């Protein structure tokens with residue numbers, strides 16, 4: 007029997023709550039059992055209170071028990087790295103990958119422009135892969151992918167195997183990108199962090215895996231975010247509902263088949 | 271210089287969030303410095319996850335930094351206990367105290383009736399002490415008094431002195447009642463808990479202090495709440511704003527004058 011799972015989400019801002027105009031500082035989403043909630047809350051608080059984007063004065067934590075929902079089990083995307091010398095080279099690389107995946111020049115330009123000027127966005131924006139039009143109407147809120155996490159043992163196995171990537175940053179980003187890529191409506195995701203001290207970004211898709219690109223912005227810049235390029239005629243409500251609410255557990259092949267969160 | 275203070279609030283419900291119709295399980299409000307936030311979050315989570323009212327499936331924690339606001343320092347109300355044999359005797363006692371304080375029979379009846387049938391209320395209701403009319407329009411949300419806590423050393427001193435009362439339940443209730451009674455618009459507060467296992471309630475006012483009454487409901491009942499009886503023509507918005515947002519620190523006479531949260 008599957009143990010009862012809880013979703014725990016955090017968002018933190020400076021200058022008041024996000025909905026009152028506060029600037030986004032940090033966010034995070036995890037899954038865990040009841041007895042893990044204290045530890046997860048502590049980890050999310052620590053992350054928000056020690057953030058390179060600044061000193062938050064608003065933090066919200068929301069814990070929700072998952073109601074007998076089936077947990078979708080997916081594998082992490084395979085990871086590779088493109089080593090580039092500077093931002094120009096990095097963005098050129100991103101463009102060529104997105105283009106290879108069939109995303110129109112117009113959509114790629116829109117996506118890149120959006121990330122370049124996005125300094126307050128707290129969720130992803132959804133872009134039509136052909137027209138380049140933004141499809142969600144969420145403004146600065148965007149669409150925050152939630153209810154995904156690694157199976158605990160799977161993360162241990164994976165991070166032991168991919169030692170240089172064993173950071174909480176990659177843990178979180180790869181869980182997110184794997185959930186996003188698992189939707190049949192996603193063509194690709196483009197991401198670089200809004201954190202001032204982190205300049206590696208990625209292009210991810212089910213076709214190419216998770217391709218890290220070592221320079222997608224310059225150090226000290228606070229712009230960043232995520233663009234989900236979707237197929238034309240993507241059923242937007244269903245897509246957003248999948249991203250926000252379907253519980254997804256990332257399991258890695260070597261993981262025990264009998265641990266928590268494995269489902270059929 | 272006063273150290274920076276944070277407010278931390280929790281609310282927990284069963285059957286979804288309160289605003290989605292969930293049943294109120296637990297709530298709490300504390301103040302603390304940055305380095306105390308982890309401990310306070312843990313305490314509030316523990317309280318919500320182990321509650322006599324049931325098993326919550328929604329918990330929200332909100333942390334807000336207080337913005338250079340002056341912290342009002344007040345003393346705890348003096349505490350006394352009325353030992354009664356049963357609910358009938360206890361409620362008669364409450365009625366006579368409220369009546370002595372000048373609250374009309376109509377208002378007392380309204381207040382008592384409200385608490386008798388209130389099983390889902392998460393904040394207090396405000397009642398005109400003469401007409402008995404409910405003044406806030408907050409429905410099940412009510413008015414949740416926030417941003418009050420004991421000065422740490424004061425609580426140690428007070429609870430060492432009043433040993434039998436050294437519980438977190440009395441700690442929280444006395445802080446709340448002292449803040450409420452410190453408003454010039456409050457005539458009295460009537461409270462019994464919505465917890466199934468706690469039947470002692472109280473009448474509190476600046477005139478009488480905090481008078482515990484040992485039976486205000488029967489064990490196993492889930493009705494309860496708080497009524498704030500206010501003077502006629504009370505400026506409602508100001509009153510609610512005081513209750514919800516003015517930071518109040520409860521200090522006890524023996525407490526150090528140089529610790530945190532003492533203000534002029």
Ligand SMILES: Nc1ncnc2c1ncn2[C@@H]1O[C@H](COP(=O)(O)OP(=O)(O)OP(=O)(O)O)[C@@H](O)[C@H]1O
Pocket residue numbers: 030031032033034035053054057127128129130148149150151152182198199200201230231232
């Ligand atoms: N779960 C998510 N769903 C959708 N978009 C996200 C998600 N997490 C982050 N983003 C977007 O990507 C940007 C960069 O991600 P990043 O991880 O740096 O920030 P964060 O998750 O908001 O906070 P933190 O830096 O604490 O992780 C965010 O500002 C946000 O716009």
Ligand SMILES: Nc1ncnc2c1ncn2[C@@H]1O[C@H](COP(=O)(O)OP(=O)(O)OP(=O)(O)O)[C@@H](O)[C@H]1O
Pocket residue numbers: 294295296297298299317321391392393394412413414415416446462463464465494495496
């Ligand atoms: N801070 C507050 N401000 C206003 N009303 C409150 C406050 N705390 C409690 N109440 C009201 O009094 C009732 C009884 O209080 P009680 O302390 O038992 O519950 P609680 O604070 O909601 O949760 P917990 O039982 O976890 O403390 C509550 O259900 C609520 O209606």
Ligand SMILES: [Mg+2]
Pocket residue numbers: 033034178
């Ligand atoms: Mg993140």
Ligand SMILES: [Mg+2]
Pocket residue numbers: 031032033199200201
């Ligand atoms: Mg960030």
Ligand SMILES: [Mg+2]
Pocket residue numbers: 297298442
């Ligand atoms: Mg309480």
Ligand SMILES: [Mg+2]
Pocket residue numbers: 295296297463464465
């Ligand atoms: Mg209660």
